[in-house]
Amino acid sequence: MEHFEVRATLARRAPGNRQQAVVGVNASGNVEILVERTLSETETLVEVTTAITGYRALWQAVIEDFFSRCPTGGLRFAINDGGAKPDVVSLRLMQSAQQMGGGQ
Amino acid sequence: MADWEKQRRGRNERLAAAAGYASGKVVLAKDVVPLLSAVVRTGDRVCLEGDNQKQADFLAEALASVDKTRIHDLHIVQSGVVLQAHIDLFDKGIARKLDFSYSGPQGHAIARALDAGKIELGAVHTYIELFARYFMDLTPNVALIAAVQADRAGNLYTGPNTEDTPTIVEATAFKSGIVVAQVNEIVDKLPRVDIPGGMIDFVIEADRPFYVEPLFTRDPLSVTEIQILMAMMALKGIYAPYGVRRLNHGIGFPTAAIELILPTYGEQLGLRGKVATHFALNPHPTLIPAIESGWVEQVHSFGSEVGMDEYMRRRSDIFFTGHDGTLRSNRLLCQTAGLYACDMFIGSTLQIDLAGNSSTFTSGRIAGFGGAPNMGSDARGRRHASQAWLTAGKEAVENPTSLTRGRKLVVQMIETFGEKMVPNFVEELDSVKMAAELKLDLAPVMIYGDDVSHIVTEEGIANLLMCHTADEREQAIRGVAGFTPVGLKRDRKAVEALRARGIIRRPEDLGIDPLSATRQLLAAHTIEDLATWSGGLYQPPAKFRNW
Numbered sequence: 015m016e017h018f019e020v021r022a023t024l025a026r027r028a029p030g031n032r033q034q035a036v037v038g039v040n041a042s043g044n045v046e047i048l049v050e051r052t053l054s055e056t057e058t059l060v061e062v063t064t065a066i067t068g069y070r071a072l073w074q075a076v077i078e079d080f081f082s083r084c085p086t087g088g089l090r091f092a093i094n095d096g097g098a099k100p101d102v103v104s105l106r107l108m109q110s111a112q113q114m115g116g117g118q
Numbered sequence: 119m120a121d122w123e124k125q126r127r128g129r130n131e132r133l134a135a136a137a138g139y140a141s142g143k144v145v146l147a148k149d150v151v152p153l154l155s156a157v158v159r160t161g162d163r164v165c166l167e168g169d170n171q172k173q174a175d176f177l178a179e180a181l182a183s184v185d186k187t188r189i190h191d192l193h194i195v196q197s198g199v200v201l202q203a204h205i206d207l208f209d210k211g212i213a214r215k216l217d218f219s220y221s222g223p224q225g226h227a228i229a230r231a232l233d234a235g236k237i238e239l240g241a242v243h244t245y246i247e248l249f250a251r252y253f254m255d256l257t258p259n260v261a262l263i264a265a266v267q268a269d270r271a272g273n274l275y276t277g278p279n280t281e282d283t284p285t286i287v288e289a290t291a292f293k294s295g296i297v298v299a300q301v302n303e304i305v306d307k308l309p310r311v312d313i314p315g316g317m318i319d320f321v322i323e324a325d326r327p328f329y330v331e332p333l334f335t336r337d338p339l340s341v342t343e344i345q346i347l348m349a350m351m352a353l354k355g356i357y358a359p360y361g362v363r364r365l366n367h368g369i370g371f372p373t374a375a376i377e378l379i380l381p382t383y384g385e386q387l388g389l390r391g392k393v394a395t396h397f398a399l400n401p402h403p404t405l406i407p408a409i410e411s412g413w414v415e416q417v418h419s420f421g422s423e424v425g426m427d428e429y430m431r432r433r434s435d436i437f438f439t440g441h442d443g444t445l446r447s448n449r450l451l452c453q454t455a456g457l458y459a460c461d462m463f464i465g466s467t468l469q470i471d472l473a474g475n476s477s478t479f480t481s482g483r484i485a486g487f488g489g490a491p492n493m494g495s496d497a498r499g500r501r502h503a504s505q506a507w508l509t510a511g512k513e514a515v516e517n518p519t520s521l522t523r524g525r526k527l528v529v530q531m532i533e534t535f536g537e538k539m540v541p542n543f544v545e546e547l548d549s550v551k552m553a554a555e556l557k558l559d560l561a562p563v564m565i566y567g568d569d570v571s572h573i574v575t576e577e578g579i580a581n582l583l584m585c586h587t588a589d590e591r592e593q594a595i596r597g598v599a600g601f602t603p604v605g606l607k608r609d610r611k612a613v614e615a616l617r618a619r620g621i622i623r624r625p626e627d628l629g630i631d632p633l634s635a636t637r638q639l640l641a642a643h644t645i646e647d648l649a650t651w652s653g654g655l656y657q658p659p660a661k662f663r664n665w
Contacts, residue, residue, distance in 0.1 A: 069539065075601050099535040100601040101344050101576040105632060112633055 016067045020077040025058040025087035028114055035113035038106045045098040047110045050090050058086040060107075064095035076100045080107045089114060125294035132157045132296055133319065143272040143315070144304060145322045150180040153320060157296045158184065158260050161191050164213070165258040165286050166204065169197035169245070169449065170220050170333050170488055171400075171421040172279040174264035176300045176324035178203035181262065186212045193217070195256045197245055197282055197449075199224050199486070200331075208236045217256055219243045220486035222333075228484045232556055242484070242562050244491035245420075246453040249282070252289035261290035261297045264328040265321075267308055268301040272315030275308040278422035278430070278445035279330055283313060285450045291317035300324040309442035332424035332659050334400040336374035338642045344576045347625065347635035348531055349375035350383055352464065355579045355628050356529060356572055357384075357393040360506040364396040366456045366493045368465020372531035372574075376464070377404040381411040381641040398456040398493075401426040401437065401445070403658070406651045407641035409436055419445065420452040420489065425662075429655035449489075456493040461506035462527040463493040467564060468536065471547050472592045472604065474567030474582055476530055479549035487564045494565040496526045510571060513583040525583075528565060529572045534600030541602035543595065567591070573598055577605070578624040585621060597622045 033051050040046040053059060060077045080086075084107075091110060093103070135156040139149040158164060158181070166181060167174040182203040192213040199205070199221045207213040208231050217240035221228050231237045243251070252258065263286055266277040276283050290297050298320045299313075349372060356362065367373040380394060395415045399405070401423040408414055417437055422430075422445050430437040430445045440446050456463065467476035468485075478485040500507070507524030515522055536542045553561035573580045575598045585591040589612075597613035599605030616622045625632050642648045645662045 066539075072601055075606060079601075097539075099344075099533070099539065101534060102342075105343060105347075105576075105635075109633055 015063070015065055016070070017061075017063050018070060018073070019059055019061050020074055021057070021059045022081045023057055025056055025081065026085035027055040027087040028085050028089045028111060030115040032114045035110055037110045037113060040094045040096055042096050043098055043102070044096050045103055045106050046094040047106050048092040049110045049114055051088050051114065052090050053088050055087045058089050060091040060093060062093045062095060066095070066097050072100060076103050077107070080104060084108060084111045086111055129294040129296060132159070136320070140320055142270055143319065143321050144270060145320050147176075147322055147325050150177070150322055151183050153298070153322070154180050154262075155184050155189065157298065158189055158192070160189055161193070162259040163193045163195050163256060165196045165252070165261045165290065166194065167196065167261065167263040167282060167286055168200055168204070169282055169421065170200070170222060171331055172264055172281055173198070173201055173329040174262050174300050175201055175203065175329045176322070176326065177262040177264070177298065182206040182210065182212065184212060186210055190214070195248070195252070195258055197248060198222070199228060205231060214238050215240060217241055217243065217248065217251070218486060219245050219248050220488040221484060222486070225483040225485040229482050232484070239556070239558065242486050244487055245449055245489050246457065246492045249285045249450050252285065257293045257295070258286065258290045259295050261286045261295060263287065263297065263299050265299050265301045265313070267303055267305050268299060268318070268321040269305060269308055269315070272299075272318035272321055273308055273311045274299055274301070274313040274315070274318060275310060276312040278427050278447060280312050280447045281421040281449045284448060287313055287317050298322065300328060302327040309444070310440045312446070330422075330424055332662070334369060334402050334423045335425070335645075335658070335662055336371055336402070336404050337645050337662060338374070338378055338404065338640050338647065339644050341371055341375045341378065341637070341640060343635050343637065344533060345372045345375040346379065346637065346639055347576055347630070347632055348372050348533070348574050349379050350630050350635055351579055351625060351628055352376055352529065352531065352574050353379065353384055353389065354387060354630060355623055356527065356574075358387060358389055360461070360509050360527060362393050362462045362506045362527065364460050364504070365394060365462040365464065366398045366460050367402065368463070368490065370466030370531065372466055373464055374402070374404040375640070377402060377408055378640040378642060380408040380413050382639045384413070385411070398452050398460055401430055403645070403648045403656055404642070406648050406656060409433065410651050411641070418452050418455055419447040420449045421447045424659045425657045428657060429652050432655055453489055453492050456489065457495070457497045458500055460493070460526070461504050462529060464529040464531060465490060465494065467530050467532055468542065469547055470530060470532060470543055470573065470595065471567070472545060472595055473588070474570040474573065474591060474595060475547060475563050475565070476570070477547045477549045477562060477564045479547070479552055479562045481548045481552070490564050494528045495569045496528070500524070510583060513581070516586060525571070527571045528569050529574060530565065530570055531574045534575050534577065534602050534605060541604065543599040543602045543604035545604065575600060578622055578627070581621050581623075584619070590616065590621070594621050
């Protein structure tokens with residue numbers, strides 16, 4: 015089991031007012047992501063918990079790419095990984111950010 | 119005095135040696151090993167019919183049971199090395215040399231046997247290439263084939279799975295070879311004659327029907343959102359702009375996803391009747407919704423598919439059927455259609471390098487190529503024009519003239535990472551190292567980079583036609599290689615420049631929101647849905663019945 019965080023401090027505010035969302039499933043080849051609007055507007059954080067060790071640099075690259083593509087200021091993401099490939103992680107992260115874009 | 123009839127005399131000697139086991143042409147199943155021992159000689163070239171679908175499995179097991187002190191050093195020349203019995207021939211020393219095309223499930227076993235020196239490998243061919251060699255330098259001395267039914271005169275009904283049989287029999291029978299057929303049953307009257315009895319020497323009613331693998335059934339349940347996204351990009355970014363009407367789909371899930379979104383996303387794009395109307399294709403169950411929705415005009419097939427027989431019988435406007443109603447497939451002719459009459463091949467692969475070369479030979483696995491090298495190659499002899507062909511040809515040169523030839527679209531769909539996080543994009547194909555280790559003359563490449571026109575990944579489409587230097591091509595490939603080491607080593611500026619020129623297109627460049635790629639777009643979500651679409655005519659095999 016590996017656990018780590020990727021942060022950014024100059025984020026653009028994530029649109030919408032929704033406080034919490036869950037996307038994906040904690041299943042093999044997939045990820046479950048819990049998003050909460052709990053940080054200050056310029057901060058964002060992804061917390062990764064994965065059973066598959068040794069891919070930290072890859073996670074870092076996927077998450078930084080996500081930060082550069084989506085405004086996520088204020089959002090804290092908790093990923094529970096079931097061995098998803100990077101493309102699935104990217105897609106789920108984008109889906110979770112989109113969910114937060116809606117109203118309550 | 120020159121002897122010009124050694125082969126015919128040899129054939130007559132073999133027939134005489136076998137006569138005691140046959141009543142006319144009919145041989146009992148219990149006599150199969152003595153029969154084969156009488157007609158097969160050491161050093162023979164033998165074709166044991168088998169491809170990616172049907173298998174002369176009863177005869178394969180019998181051949182693997184002959185006395186190897188009497189019969190050995192056979193040269194196996196056949197489409198598929200698929201069964202355990204095929205491997206046994208080499209392990210036991212009955213066969214030594216191998217020329218083939220496809221190995222699928224035995225890919226690891228072939229690699230091991232090669233490594234152990236049990237197999238002397240000639241070449242890995244594409245089907246049509248191996249068939250061509252049957253008529254030049256690899257003519258079989260003995261062909262062991264499979265059919266559904268025979269009559270006592272040796273006429274054969276091969277039914278929906280005709281596949282390779284006519285080609286193998288033609289090459290063997292007309293060059294003084296011996297042809298033995300295993301059949302599911304011997305009957306008085308055949309529904310139709312697929313192979314005339316004059317070309318068949320012996321028929322044996324096997325103790326079980328010949329094996330057929332449902333290789334082309336893709337369960338919609340397993341189609342992922344990523345594959346749907348790739349399918350959307352392919353439809354909007356390739357099918358639509360080139361107006362691709364005549365094509366072949368590979369066997370993988372990304373093309374199954376395309377078939378399943380034709381009636382939904384394809385319909386939204388207004389493409390019905392404008393693309394994907396004529397197929398050289400095995401009868402993919404996932405094509406049923408598109409057929410039922412009026413997308414498809416015609417399908418010619420290499421082989422059949424388990425469970426599709428009744429559906430095809432009742433869709434004779436779409437499929438090629440005999441007067442008895444059942445499908446007539448033919449691998450040689452369908453591959454020829456794929457070479458000369460298709461404007462596009464689109465399929466998956468396992469590994470792509472920086473020049474766009476792709477291979478299914480990965481470390482420790484020799485999977486063979488099947489039809490992909492043929493379908494996925496530009497036919498330099500083609501002379502008829504079509505919109506897709508001409509458009510692709512013009513894109514491939516800097517200053518097109520009225521003499522600029524067209525070219526086939528060859529599209530590789532590949533997710534950037536494979537099973538167990540193995541990157542599908544590599545600096546060097548595994549097959550290069552394998553060729554060095556096994557001392558092969560030529561590293562096995564399924565599709566050469568210069569034949570590939572587009573690569574589709576979840577990150578976007580790379581148009582290799584429009585790349586005019588090796589450097590552009592490399593950056594175009596890196597630019598769709600995602601988070602793989604090859605993708606991460608991209609020159610970001612160069613990639614953005616390629617994107618500005620439309621050589622790389624991201625989902626957003628195509629007006630596709632990745633978040634809209636949901637399973638809702640699939641016209642069928644399960645195998646059961648496919649059966650429902652077919653009005654109950656498609657009868658899925660047991661292993662796909664999960665309801």
